[in-house]
Amino acid sequence: MALAYGFVDHGGPETQDLLEVDVPAPGPGQLLVAVHAAGVNPADWKVRAGLRRNTVPVSFPAVFGREVSGVVTAVGEDVSGFAVGDVVFGATAAGFGGYTEYTLLDATGTAHKPAEVSFEVAATIPVAAGTAFDIVEHLGIVDADTVLVLGAGGGVGSAVTQLAHATGAAVLGVASAGKRDLVGADGGTWIESGDGFESRVAEAAERCGAVTAIVDLVGGEVLDRTAGLSRDPGRLVSIADPARATALGGSGITRRRSREVFERVAGLVVRGLLVPHIERTWPLREAGEALAIVEAGHARGKVVLTIR
Structure with a gap:
Protein backbone atom coordinates (compact mmCIF):
# COMPACT_ATOMS: atom_id res chain seq x y z
CA MET A 1 0.00 0.00 0.00
CA ALA A 2 0.98 3.65 -0.49
CA LEU A 3 0.10 6.79 1.42
CA ALA A 4 -1.82 9.38 -0.61
CA TYR A 5 -3.89 12.52 -0.12
CA GLY A 6 -7.19 12.74 -1.91
CA PHE A 7 -10.93 13.29 -1.73
CA VAL A 8 -13.91 10.97 -1.46
CA ASP A 9 -16.59 13.13 -3.14
CA HIS A 10 -17.07 16.41 -4.94
CA GLY A 11 -17.30 19.30 -2.50
CA GLY A 12 -15.19 21.37 -0.16
CA PRO A 13 -12.15 20.63 2.00
CA GLU A 14 -14.28 18.42 4.25
CA THR A 15 -14.09 15.73 1.52
CA GLN A 16 -10.26 15.56 1.75
CA ASP A 17 -8.16 13.19 3.80
CA LEU A 18 -5.09 10.99 3.90
CA LEU A 19 -5.72 7.69 2.13
CA GLU A 20 -4.06 4.34 1.73
CA VAL A 21 -4.10 3.18 -1.88
CA ASP A 22 -2.75 0.20 -3.78
CA VAL A 23 0.58 0.67 -5.53
CA PRO A 24 -0.46 0.53 -9.21
CA ALA A 25 1.15 -1.68 -11.85
CA PRO A 26 2.24 0.07 -15.05
CA GLY A 27 0.29 -0.83 -18.17
CA PRO A 28 1.54 -0.60 -21.75
CA GLY A 29 3.29 2.71 -22.34
CA GLN A 30 3.41 3.56 -18.64
CA LEU A 31 6.01 4.03 -15.89
CA LEU A 32 5.62 3.41 -12.17
CA VAL A 33 7.39 6.21 -10.32
CA ALA A 34 8.36 6.56 -6.67
CA VAL A 35 7.33 10.18 -6.17
CA HIS A 36 9.85 12.57 -4.64
CA ALA A 37 7.94 15.83 -5.18
CA ALA A 38 4.52 16.90 -6.43
CA GLY A 39 3.26 20.29 -7.57
CA VAL A 40 0.12 21.83 -6.05
CA ASN A 41 -2.12 23.73 -8.48
CA PRO A 42 -5.48 25.54 -8.50
CA ALA A 43 -6.83 22.87 -10.83
CA ASP A 44 -6.48 20.35 -7.97
CA TRP A 45 -9.12 21.96 -5.76
CA LYS A 46 -11.28 22.85 -8.77
CA VAL A 47 -11.49 19.15 -9.69
CA ARG A 48 -12.42 18.32 -6.09
CA ALA A 49 -15.09 21.03 -6.10
CA GLY A 50 -16.65 19.55 -9.24
CA LEU A 51 -15.82 22.53 -11.43
CA ARG A 52 -14.06 20.33 -14.00
CA ARG A 53 -16.68 17.54 -14.26
CA ASN A 54 -16.96 17.97 -18.04
CA THR A 55 -13.23 17.62 -18.68
CA VAL A 56 -11.79 15.59 -15.79
CA PRO A 57 -13.67 12.36 -15.01
CA VAL A 58 -13.16 11.22 -11.42
CA SER A 59 -13.52 7.84 -9.71
CA PHE A 60 -13.70 7.98 -5.92
CA PRO A 61 -11.62 7.94 -3.87
CA ALA A 62 -9.46 10.19 -6.03
CA VAL A 63 -5.90 11.35 -5.42
CA PHE A 64 -5.04 15.02 -5.97
CA GLY A 65 -2.38 16.30 -8.33
CA ARG A 66 -1.12 16.06 -11.91
CA GLU A 67 2.63 16.86 -11.86
CA VAL A 68 5.45 14.95 -10.15
CA SER A 69 9.12 14.11 -10.16
CA GLY A 70 10.68 10.91 -8.92
CA VAL A 71 12.47 7.67 -9.76
CA VAL A 72 11.21 4.92 -12.08
CA THR A 73 10.58 1.67 -10.20
CA ALA A 74 8.84 -0.36 -12.94
CA VAL A 75 8.39 -0.08 -16.70
CA GLY A 76 5.35 -1.24 -18.65
CA GLU A 77 5.31 -2.92 -22.04
CA ASP A 78 6.00 -0.95 -25.21
CA VAL A 79 8.14 1.65 -23.44
CA SER A 80 11.46 2.75 -24.86
CA GLY A 81 13.97 5.24 -23.52
CA PHE A 82 13.33 4.57 -19.82
CA ALA A 83 14.61 2.02 -17.32
CA VAL A 84 14.24 1.26 -13.64
CA GLY A 85 16.30 3.78 -11.67
CA ASP A 86 15.87 6.67 -14.13
CA VAL A 87 15.20 10.05 -12.52
CA VAL A 88 12.22 11.63 -14.25
CA PHE A 89 9.42 14.18 -14.12
CA GLY A 90 6.10 14.36 -15.90
CA ALA A 91 2.31 14.51 -15.89
CA THR A 92 0.42 11.71 -14.19
CA ALA A 93 -1.51 9.22 -16.31
CA ALA A 94 -5.28 9.67 -16.58
CA GLY A 95 -7.00 8.53 -13.41
CA PHE A 96 -3.88 8.80 -11.24
CA GLY A 97 -2.81 11.59 -8.91
CA GLY A 98 0.46 13.08 -7.75
CA TYR A 99 -0.06 13.54 -4.01
CA THR A 100 1.11 10.02 -3.27
CA GLU A 101 4.15 7.85 -2.71
CA TYR A 102 3.77 6.00 -6.03
CA THR A 103 1.98 6.95 -9.24
CA LEU A 104 1.84 6.15 -12.94
CA LEU A 105 3.12 8.36 -15.74
CA ASP A 106 2.62 7.92 -19.47
CA ALA A 107 6.05 7.53 -21.02
CA THR A 108 5.09 9.99 -23.77
CA GLY A 109 4.48 12.65 -21.10
CA THR A 110 7.64 11.97 -19.11
CA ALA A 111 11.14 13.44 -19.41
CA HIS A 112 14.48 12.72 -17.78
CA LYS A 113 15.27 15.21 -15.02
CA PRO A 114 18.46 17.19 -15.62
CA ALA A 115 20.94 16.87 -12.76
CA GLU A 116 20.97 20.67 -12.39
CA VAL A 117 17.23 20.74 -11.63
CA SER A 118 16.01 19.72 -8.17
CA PHE A 119 13.14 17.30 -7.64
CA GLU A 120 11.05 20.17 -6.27
CA VAL A 121 11.62 22.43 -9.26
CA ALA A 122 11.10 19.57 -11.73
CA ALA A 123 7.70 18.93 -10.16
CA THR A 124 6.58 22.44 -11.16
CA ILE A 125 7.27 21.97 -14.86
CA PRO A 126 4.53 19.66 -16.23
CA VAL A 127 1.52 21.79 -15.23
CA LEU A 248 -14.82 37.77 -26.12
CA GLY A 249 -12.97 36.76 -29.30
CA GLY A 250 -10.06 34.93 -27.68
CA SER A 251 -9.60 31.28 -26.72
CA GLY A 252 -8.50 28.75 -24.18
CA ILE A 253 -5.20 26.94 -24.51
CA THR A 254 -4.41 23.45 -25.74
CA ARG A 255 -1.89 21.82 -23.43
CA ARG A 256 0.95 19.76 -24.90
CA ARG A 257 1.90 17.40 -22.08
CA SER A 258 4.69 15.86 -24.11
CA ARG A 259 8.27 14.80 -23.48
CA GLU A 260 9.50 17.35 -26.02
CA VAL A 261 7.80 20.29 -24.30
CA PHE A 262 8.95 19.19 -20.83
CA GLU A 263 12.53 18.83 -22.05
CA ARG A 264 12.45 22.29 -23.63
CA VAL A 265 11.10 23.88 -20.46
CA ALA A 266 13.67 22.07 -18.31
CA GLY A 267 16.34 23.40 -20.66
CA LEU A 268 15.16 26.95 -20.00
CA VAL A 269 15.44 26.28 -16.27
CA VAL A 270 18.98 24.94 -16.67
CA ARG A 271 19.94 28.04 -18.68
CA GLY A 272 18.46 30.36 -16.05
CA LEU A 273 15.83 31.80 -18.40
CA LEU A 274 13.06 30.42 -16.19
CA VAL A 275 13.31 30.31 -12.40
CA PRO A 276 10.28 28.61 -10.82
CA HIS A 277 9.56 30.36 -7.53
CA ILE A 278 8.66 27.87 -4.80
CA GLU A 279 7.14 29.68 -1.85
CA ARG A 280 7.28 26.67 0.43
CA THR A 281 7.43 22.89 0.46
CA TRP A 282 5.13 20.74 2.60
CA PRO A 283 5.25 17.06 3.59
CA LEU A 284 2.58 14.75 2.19
CA ARG A 285 0.81 14.46 5.56
CA GLU A 286 0.25 18.24 5.50
CA ALA A 287 -1.01 18.36 1.92
CA GLY A 288 -4.33 19.80 3.05
CA GLU A 289 -2.61 22.90 4.43
CA ALA A 290 -0.63 23.34 1.22
CA LEU A 291 -3.75 23.04 -0.92
CA ALA A 292 -5.63 25.51 1.31
CA ILE A 293 -3.02 28.21 0.57
CA VAL A 294 -3.42 27.67 -3.16
CA GLU A 295 -7.22 27.56 -2.92
CA ALA A 296 -7.25 30.86 -1.03
CA GLY A 297 -5.12 32.47 -3.74
CA HIS A 298 -2.35 33.42 -1.33
CA ALA A 299 0.52 31.43 -2.87
CA ARG A 300 3.45 33.46 -4.22
CA GLY A 301 4.59 31.35 -7.14
CA LYS A 302 4.45 27.58 -6.51
CA VAL A 303 3.64 25.33 -3.60
CA VAL A 304 5.24 21.87 -3.68
CA LEU A 305 4.86 18.66 -1.66
CA THR A 306 7.99 16.74 -0.76
CA ILE A 307 7.20 13.03 -0.59
CA ARG A 308 10.71 11.61 -0.09
Missing part, protein backbone atom coordinates in the same frame (compact mmCIF):
# COMPACT_ATOMS: atom_id res chain seq x y z
CA ALA A 128 2.51 25.32 -14.22
CA ALA A 129 5.64 26.04 -16.27
CA GLY A 130 4.44 23.84 -19.12
CA THR A 131 1.16 25.75 -19.33
CA ALA A 132 3.04 29.04 -19.40
CA PHE A 133 5.31 27.76 -22.16
CA ASP A 134 2.32 26.68 -24.25
CA ILE A 135 0.64 30.07 -23.75
CA VAL A 136 3.69 32.06 -24.83
CA GLU A 137 4.17 29.90 -27.92
CA HIS A 138 0.44 29.97 -28.76
CA LEU A 139 0.40 33.77 -28.66
CA GLY A 140 3.68 34.03 -30.57
CA ILE A 141 4.99 36.66 -28.17
CA VAL A 142 7.89 38.74 -29.52
CA ASP A 143 9.91 41.73 -28.37
CA ALA A 144 7.43 44.21 -29.87
CA ASP A 145 4.59 43.00 -27.63
CA THR A 146 3.15 44.39 -24.43
CA VAL A 147 1.61 41.46 -22.56
CA LEU A 148 -0.99 41.90 -19.83
CA VAL A 149 -0.99 39.01 -17.31
CA LEU A 150 -3.98 38.73 -14.98
CA GLY A 151 -2.91 36.78 -11.90
CA ALA A 152 0.81 37.30 -12.40
CA GLY A 153 1.76 36.23 -8.88
CA GLY A 154 0.84 32.54 -9.09
CA GLY A 155 2.77 29.61 -10.51
CA VAL A 156 1.59 29.95 -14.11
CA GLY A 157 1.53 33.75 -14.00
CA SER A 158 5.09 33.96 -12.69
CA ALA A 159 6.33 31.64 -15.44
CA VAL A 160 4.40 33.49 -18.18
CA THR A 161 5.88 36.78 -16.98
CA GLN A 162 9.41 35.40 -17.09
CA LEU A 163 9.04 33.70 -20.47
CA ALA A 164 7.42 36.73 -22.10
CA HIS A 165 10.08 39.02 -20.60
CA ALA A 166 12.78 36.71 -21.99
CA THR A 167 11.50 37.40 -25.52
CA GLY A 168 12.03 41.12 -24.94
CA ALA A 169 8.32 41.88 -24.53
CA ALA A 170 7.05 44.36 -21.95
CA VAL A 171 4.91 42.63 -19.31
CA LEU A 172 2.22 44.23 -17.16
CA GLY A 173 1.49 41.90 -14.25
CA VAL A 174 -1.75 42.32 -12.30
CA ALA A 175 -1.42 40.91 -8.77
CA SER A 176 -2.06 41.76 -5.13
CA ALA A 177 0.24 44.08 -3.20
CA GLY A 178 1.83 41.12 -1.44
CA LYS A 179 3.12 39.85 -4.78
CA ARG A 180 4.57 43.12 -6.04
CA ASP A 181 8.19 42.11 -5.49
CA LEU A 182 7.64 38.75 -7.21
CA VAL A 183 6.22 40.37 -10.35
CA GLY A 184 9.17 42.76 -10.46
CA ALA A 185 11.70 39.97 -9.96
CA ASP A 186 10.14 38.14 -12.90
CA GLY A 187 10.71 41.14 -15.16
CA GLY A 188 7.18 42.52 -15.10
CA THR A 189 5.69 45.90 -14.23
CA TRP A 190 3.42 45.39 -11.24
CA ILE A 191 -0.21 46.55 -11.49
CA GLU A 192 -2.20 46.36 -8.27
CA SER A 193 -5.30 44.18 -8.56
CA GLY A 194 -8.69 45.25 -7.27
CA ASP A 195 -11.07 48.09 -8.08
CA GLY A 196 -9.78 50.45 -10.73
CA PHE A 197 -7.05 48.15 -12.01
CA GLU A 198 -8.13 48.87 -15.61
CA SER A 199 -7.14 52.53 -15.30
CA ARG A 200 -3.80 51.51 -13.78
CA VAL A 201 -3.20 49.19 -16.73
CA ALA A 202 -4.05 51.99 -19.17
CA GLU A 203 -1.62 54.34 -17.43
CA ALA A 204 1.18 51.77 -17.53
CA ALA A 205 0.46 51.02 -21.19
CA GLU A 206 1.06 54.68 -22.03
CA ARG A 207 4.64 54.17 -20.83
CA CYS A 208 5.26 50.58 -22.02
CA GLY A 209 3.19 50.53 -25.21
CA ALA A 210 -0.37 49.51 -25.98
CA VAL A 211 -1.40 46.05 -24.80
CA THR A 212 -1.11 43.55 -27.66
CA ALA A 213 -1.84 40.28 -25.82
CA ILE A 214 -3.70 39.26 -22.66
CA VAL A 215 -3.09 36.16 -20.54
CA ASP A 216 -5.94 35.55 -18.10
CA LEU A 217 -5.44 33.36 -15.04
CA VAL A 218 -8.35 34.80 -13.05
CA GLY A 219 -11.52 34.70 -15.17
CA GLY A 220 -14.97 36.05 -14.42
CA GLU A 221 -15.65 39.75 -14.14
CA VAL A 222 -11.95 40.57 -14.11
CA LEU A 223 -11.60 39.11 -17.59
CA ASP A 224 -14.67 41.00 -18.82
CA ARG A 225 -13.24 44.29 -17.57
CA THR A 226 -9.90 43.66 -19.28
CA ALA A 227 -10.87 42.48 -22.75
CA GLY A 228 -11.23 46.00 -24.15
CA LEU A 229 -7.72 46.98 -23.11
CA SER A 230 -6.01 45.08 -25.93
CA ARG A 231 -5.46 46.26 -29.49
CA ASP A 232 -6.01 42.68 -30.70
CA PRO A 233 -8.97 40.85 -29.05
CA GLY A 234 -7.92 37.65 -30.81
CA ARG A 235 -4.71 37.51 -28.77
CA LEU A 236 -6.55 36.79 -25.54
CA VAL A 237 -5.96 33.45 -23.81
CA SER A 238 -7.57 32.22 -20.61
CA ILE A 239 -6.99 29.05 -18.65
CA ALA A 240 -9.29 30.21 -15.85
CA ASP A 241 -12.34 30.94 -18.02
CA PRO A 242 -11.83 29.71 -21.59
CA ALA A 243 -15.54 29.84 -22.49
CA ARG A 244 -15.72 33.52 -21.53
CA ALA A 245 -12.47 34.23 -23.40
CA THR A 246 -13.88 32.57 -26.52
CA ALA A 247 -17.04 34.69 -26.28
Whole structure:
Protein backbone atom coordinates (compact mmCIF):
# COMPACT_ATOMS: atom_id res chain seq x y z
CA MET A 1 0.00 0.00 0.00
CA ALA A 2 0.98 3.65 -0.49
CA LEU A 3 0.10 6.79 1.42
CA ALA A 4 -1.82 9.38 -0.61
CA TYR A 5 -3.89 12.52 -0.12
CA GLY A 6 -7.19 12.74 -1.91
CA PHE A 7 -10.93 13.29 -1.73
CA VAL A 8 -13.91 10.97 -1.46
CA ASP A 9 -16.59 13.13 -3.14
CA HIS A 10 -17.07 16.41 -4.94
CA GLY A 11 -17.30 19.30 -2.50
CA GLY A 12 -15.19 21.37 -0.16
CA PRO A 13 -12.15 20.63 2.00
CA GLU A 14 -14.28 18.42 4.25
CA THR A 15 -14.09 15.73 1.52
CA GLN A 16 -10.26 15.56 1.75
CA ASP A 17 -8.16 13.19 3.80
CA LEU A 18 -5.09 10.99 3.90
CA LEU A 19 -5.72 7.69 2.13
CA GLU A 20 -4.06 4.34 1.73
CA VAL A 21 -4.10 3.18 -1.88
CA ASP A 22 -2.75 0.20 -3.78
CA VAL A 23 0.58 0.67 -5.53
CA PRO A 24 -0.46 0.53 -9.21
CA ALA A 25 1.15 -1.68 -11.85
CA PRO A 26 2.24 0.07 -15.05
CA GLY A 27 0.29 -0.83 -18.17
CA PRO A 28 1.54 -0.60 -21.75
CA GLY A 29 3.29 2.71 -22.34
CA GLN A 30 3.41 3.56 -18.64
CA LEU A 31 6.01 4.03 -15.89
CA LEU A 32 5.62 3.41 -12.17
CA VAL A 33 7.39 6.21 -10.32
CA ALA A 34 8.36 6.56 -6.67
CA VAL A 35 7.33 10.18 -6.17
CA HIS A 36 9.85 12.57 -4.64
CA ALA A 37 7.94 15.83 -5.18
CA ALA A 38 4.52 16.90 -6.43
CA GLY A 39 3.26 20.29 -7.57
CA VAL A 40 0.12 21.83 -6.05
CA ASN A 41 -2.12 23.73 -8.48
CA PRO A 42 -5.48 25.54 -8.50
CA ALA A 43 -6.83 22.87 -10.83
CA ASP A 44 -6.48 20.35 -7.97
CA TRP A 45 -9.12 21.96 -5.76
CA LYS A 46 -11.28 22.85 -8.77
CA VAL A 47 -11.49 19.15 -9.69
CA ARG A 48 -12.42 18.32 -6.09
CA ALA A 49 -15.09 21.03 -6.10
CA GLY A 50 -16.65 19.55 -9.24
CA LEU A 51 -15.82 22.53 -11.43
CA ARG A 52 -14.06 20.33 -14.00
CA ARG A 53 -16.68 17.54 -14.26
CA ASN A 54 -16.96 17.97 -18.04
CA THR A 55 -13.23 17.62 -18.68
CA VAL A 56 -11.79 15.59 -15.79
CA PRO A 57 -13.67 12.36 -15.01
CA VAL A 58 -13.16 11.22 -11.42
CA SER A 59 -13.52 7.84 -9.71
CA PHE A 60 -13.70 7.98 -5.92
CA PRO A 61 -11.62 7.94 -3.87
CA ALA A 62 -9.46 10.19 -6.03
CA VAL A 63 -5.90 11.35 -5.42
CA PHE A 64 -5.04 15.02 -5.97
CA GLY A 65 -2.38 16.30 -8.33
CA ARG A 66 -1.12 16.06 -11.91
CA GLU A 67 2.63 16.86 -11.86
CA VAL A 68 5.45 14.95 -10.15
CA SER A 69 9.12 14.11 -10.16
CA GLY A 70 10.68 10.91 -8.92
CA VAL A 71 12.47 7.67 -9.76
CA VAL A 72 11.21 4.92 -12.08
CA THR A 73 10.58 1.67 -10.20
CA ALA A 74 8.84 -0.36 -12.94
CA VAL A 75 8.39 -0.08 -16.70
CA GLY A 76 5.35 -1.24 -18.65
CA GLU A 77 5.31 -2.92 -22.04
CA ASP A 78 6.00 -0.95 -25.21
CA VAL A 79 8.14 1.65 -23.44
CA SER A 80 11.46 2.75 -24.86
CA GLY A 81 13.97 5.24 -23.52
CA PHE A 82 13.33 4.57 -19.82
CA ALA A 83 14.61 2.02 -17.32
CA VAL A 84 14.24 1.26 -13.64
CA GLY A 85 16.30 3.78 -11.67
CA ASP A 86 15.87 6.67 -14.13
CA VAL A 87 15.20 10.05 -12.52
CA VAL A 88 12.22 11.63 -14.25
CA PHE A 89 9.42 14.18 -14.12
CA GLY A 90 6.10 14.36 -15.90
CA ALA A 91 2.31 14.51 -15.89
CA THR A 92 0.42 11.71 -14.19
CA ALA A 93 -1.51 9.22 -16.31
CA ALA A 94 -5.28 9.67 -16.58
CA GLY A 95 -7.00 8.53 -13.41
CA PHE A 96 -3.88 8.80 -11.24
CA GLY A 97 -2.81 11.59 -8.91
CA GLY A 98 0.46 13.08 -7.75
CA TYR A 99 -0.06 13.54 -4.01
CA THR A 100 1.11 10.02 -3.27
CA GLU A 101 4.15 7.85 -2.71
CA TYR A 102 3.77 6.00 -6.03
CA THR A 103 1.98 6.95 -9.24
CA LEU A 104 1.84 6.15 -12.94
CA LEU A 105 3.12 8.36 -15.74
CA ASP A 106 2.62 7.92 -19.47
CA ALA A 107 6.05 7.53 -21.02
CA THR A 108 5.09 9.99 -23.77
CA GLY A 109 4.48 12.65 -21.10
CA THR A 110 7.64 11.97 -19.11
CA ALA A 111 11.14 13.44 -19.41
CA HIS A 112 14.48 12.72 -17.78
CA LYS A 113 15.27 15.21 -15.02
CA PRO A 114 18.46 17.19 -15.62
CA ALA A 115 20.94 16.87 -12.76
CA GLU A 116 20.97 20.67 -12.39
CA VAL A 117 17.23 20.74 -11.63
CA SER A 118 16.01 19.72 -8.17
CA PHE A 119 13.14 17.30 -7.64
CA GLU A 120 11.05 20.17 -6.27
CA VAL A 121 11.62 22.43 -9.26
CA ALA A 122 11.10 19.57 -11.73
CA ALA A 123 7.70 18.93 -10.16
CA THR A 124 6.58 22.44 -11.16
CA ILE A 125 7.27 21.97 -14.86
CA PRO A 126 4.53 19.66 -16.23
CA VAL A 127 1.52 21.79 -15.23
CA ALA A 128 2.51 25.32 -14.22
CA ALA A 129 5.64 26.04 -16.27
CA GLY A 130 4.44 23.84 -19.12
CA THR A 131 1.16 25.75 -19.33
CA ALA A 132 3.04 29.04 -19.40
CA PHE A 133 5.31 27.76 -22.16
CA ASP A 134 2.32 26.68 -24.25
CA ILE A 135 0.64 30.07 -23.75
CA VAL A 136 3.69 32.06 -24.83
CA GLU A 137 4.17 29.90 -27.92
CA HIS A 138 0.44 29.97 -28.76
CA LEU A 139 0.40 33.77 -28.66
CA GLY A 140 3.68 34.03 -30.57
CA ILE A 141 4.99 36.66 -28.17
CA VAL A 142 7.89 38.74 -29.52
CA ASP A 143 9.91 41.73 -28.37
CA ALA A 144 7.43 44.21 -29.87
CA ASP A 145 4.59 43.00 -27.63
CA THR A 146 3.15 44.39 -24.43
CA VAL A 147 1.61 41.46 -22.56
CA LEU A 148 -0.99 41.90 -19.83
CA VAL A 149 -0.99 39.01 -17.31
CA LEU A 150 -3.98 38.73 -14.98
CA GLY A 151 -2.91 36.78 -11.90
CA ALA A 152 0.81 37.30 -12.40
CA GLY A 153 1.76 36.23 -8.88
CA GLY A 154 0.84 32.54 -9.09
CA GLY A 155 2.77 29.61 -10.51
CA VAL A 156 1.59 29.95 -14.11
CA GLY A 157 1.53 33.75 -14.00
CA SER A 158 5.09 33.96 -12.69
CA ALA A 159 6.33 31.64 -15.44
CA VAL A 160 4.40 33.49 -18.18
CA THR A 161 5.88 36.78 -16.98
CA GLN A 162 9.41 35.40 -17.09
CA LEU A 163 9.04 33.70 -20.47
CA ALA A 164 7.42 36.73 -22.10
CA HIS A 165 10.08 39.02 -20.60
CA ALA A 166 12.78 36.71 -21.99
CA THR A 167 11.50 37.40 -25.52
CA GLY A 168 12.03 41.12 -24.94
CA ALA A 169 8.32 41.88 -24.53
CA ALA A 170 7.05 44.36 -21.95
CA VAL A 171 4.91 42.63 -19.31
CA LEU A 172 2.22 44.23 -17.16
CA GLY A 173 1.49 41.90 -14.25
CA VAL A 174 -1.75 42.32 -12.30
CA ALA A 175 -1.42 40.91 -8.77
CA SER A 176 -2.06 41.76 -5.13
CA ALA A 177 0.24 44.08 -3.20
CA GLY A 178 1.83 41.12 -1.44
CA LYS A 179 3.12 39.85 -4.78
CA ARG A 180 4.57 43.12 -6.04
CA ASP A 181 8.19 42.11 -5.49
CA LEU A 182 7.64 38.75 -7.21
CA VAL A 183 6.22 40.37 -10.35
CA GLY A 184 9.17 42.76 -10.46
CA ALA A 185 11.70 39.97 -9.96
CA ASP A 186 10.14 38.14 -12.90
CA GLY A 187 10.71 41.14 -15.16
CA GLY A 188 7.18 42.52 -15.10
CA THR A 189 5.69 45.90 -14.23
CA TRP A 190 3.42 45.39 -11.24
CA ILE A 191 -0.21 46.55 -11.49
CA GLU A 192 -2.20 46.36 -8.27
CA SER A 193 -5.30 44.18 -8.56
CA GLY A 194 -8.69 45.25 -7.27
CA ASP A 195 -11.07 48.09 -8.08
CA GLY A 196 -9.78 50.45 -10.73
CA PHE A 197 -7.05 48.15 -12.01
CA GLU A 198 -8.13 48.87 -15.61
CA SER A 199 -7.14 52.53 -15.30
CA ARG A 200 -3.80 51.51 -13.78
CA VAL A 201 -3.20 49.19 -16.73
CA ALA A 202 -4.05 51.99 -19.17
CA GLU A 203 -1.62 54.34 -17.43
CA ALA A 204 1.18 51.77 -17.53
CA ALA A 205 0.46 51.02 -21.19
CA GLU A 206 1.06 54.68 -22.03
CA ARG A 207 4.64 54.17 -20.83
CA CYS A 208 5.26 50.58 -22.02
CA GLY A 209 3.19 50.53 -25.21
CA ALA A 210 -0.37 49.51 -25.98
CA VAL A 211 -1.40 46.05 -24.80
CA THR A 212 -1.11 43.55 -27.66
CA ALA A 213 -1.84 40.28 -25.82
CA ILE A 214 -3.70 39.26 -22.66
CA VAL A 215 -3.09 36.16 -20.54
CA ASP A 216 -5.94 35.55 -18.10
CA LEU A 217 -5.44 33.36 -15.04
CA VAL A 218 -8.35 34.80 -13.05
CA GLY A 219 -11.52 34.70 -15.17
CA GLY A 220 -14.97 36.05 -14.42
CA GLU A 221 -15.65 39.75 -14.14
CA VAL A 222 -11.95 40.57 -14.11
CA LEU A 223 -11.60 39.11 -17.59
CA ASP A 224 -14.67 41.00 -18.82
CA ARG A 225 -13.24 44.29 -17.57
CA THR A 226 -9.90 43.66 -19.28
CA ALA A 227 -10.87 42.48 -22.75
CA GLY A 228 -11.23 46.00 -24.15
CA LEU A 229 -7.72 46.98 -23.11
CA SER A 230 -6.01 45.08 -25.93
CA ARG A 231 -5.46 46.26 -29.49
CA ASP A 232 -6.01 42.68 -30.70
CA PRO A 233 -8.97 40.85 -29.05
CA GLY A 234 -7.92 37.65 -30.81
CA ARG A 235 -4.71 37.51 -28.77
CA LEU A 236 -6.55 36.79 -25.54
CA VAL A 237 -5.96 33.45 -23.81
CA SER A 238 -7.57 32.22 -20.61
CA ILE A 239 -6.99 29.05 -18.65
CA ALA A 240 -9.29 30.21 -15.85
CA ASP A 241 -12.34 30.94 -18.02
CA PRO A 242 -11.83 29.71 -21.59
CA ALA A 243 -15.54 29.84 -22.49
CA ARG A 244 -15.72 33.52 -21.53
CA ALA A 245 -12.47 34.23 -23.40
CA THR A 246 -13.88 32.57 -26.52
CA ALA A 247 -17.04 34.69 -26.28
CA LEU A 248 -14.82 37.77 -26.12
CA GLY A 249 -12.97 36.76 -29.30
CA GLY A 250 -10.06 34.93 -27.68
CA SER A 251 -9.60 31.28 -26.72
CA GLY A 252 -8.50 28.75 -24.18
CA ILE A 253 -5.20 26.94 -24.51
CA THR A 254 -4.41 23.45 -25.74
CA ARG A 255 -1.89 21.82 -23.43
CA ARG A 256 0.95 19.76 -24.90
CA ARG A 257 1.90 17.40 -22.08
CA SER A 258 4.69 15.86 -24.11
CA ARG A 259 8.27 14.80 -23.48
CA GLU A 260 9.50 17.35 -26.02
CA VAL A 261 7.80 20.29 -24.30
CA PHE A 262 8.95 19.19 -20.83
CA GLU A 263 12.53 18.83 -22.05
CA ARG A 264 12.45 22.29 -23.63
CA VAL A 265 11.10 23.88 -20.46
CA ALA A 266 13.67 22.07 -18.31
CA GLY A 267 16.34 23.40 -20.66
CA LEU A 268 15.16 26.95 -20.00
CA VAL A 269 15.44 26.28 -16.27
CA VAL A 270 18.98 24.94 -16.67
CA ARG A 271 19.94 28.04 -18.68
CA GLY A 272 18.46 30.36 -16.05
CA LEU A 273 15.83 31.80 -18.40
CA LEU A 274 13.06 30.42 -16.19
CA VAL A 275 13.31 30.31 -12.40
CA PRO A 276 10.28 28.61 -10.82
CA HIS A 277 9.56 30.36 -7.53
CA ILE A 278 8.66 27.87 -4.80
CA GLU A 279 7.14 29.68 -1.85
CA ARG A 280 7.28 26.67 0.43
CA THR A 281 7.43 22.89 0.46
CA TRP A 282 5.13 20.74 2.60
CA PRO A 283 5.25 17.06 3.59
CA LEU A 284 2.58 14.75 2.19
CA ARG A 285 0.81 14.46 5.56
CA GLU A 286 0.25 18.24 5.50
CA ALA A 287 -1.01 18.36 1.92
CA GLY A 288 -4.33 19.80 3.05
CA GLU A 289 -2.61 22.90 4.43
CA ALA A 290 -0.63 23.34 1.22
CA LEU A 291 -3.75 23.04 -0.92
CA ALA A 292 -5.63 25.51 1.31
CA ILE A 293 -3.02 28.21 0.57
CA VAL A 294 -3.42 27.67 -3.16
CA GLU A 295 -7.22 27.56 -2.92
CA ALA A 296 -7.25 30.86 -1.03
CA GLY A 297 -5.12 32.47 -3.74
CA HIS A 298 -2.35 33.42 -1.33
CA ALA A 299 0.52 31.43 -2.87
CA ARG A 300 3.45 33.46 -4.22
CA GLY A 301 4.59 31.35 -7.14
CA LYS A 302 4.45 27.58 -6.51
CA VAL A 303 3.64 25.33 -3.60
CA VAL A 304 5.24 21.87 -3.68
CA LEU A 305 4.86 18.66 -1.66
CA THR A 306 7.99 16.74 -0.76
CA ILE A 307 7.20 13.03 -0.59
CA ARG A 308 10.71 11.61 -0.09
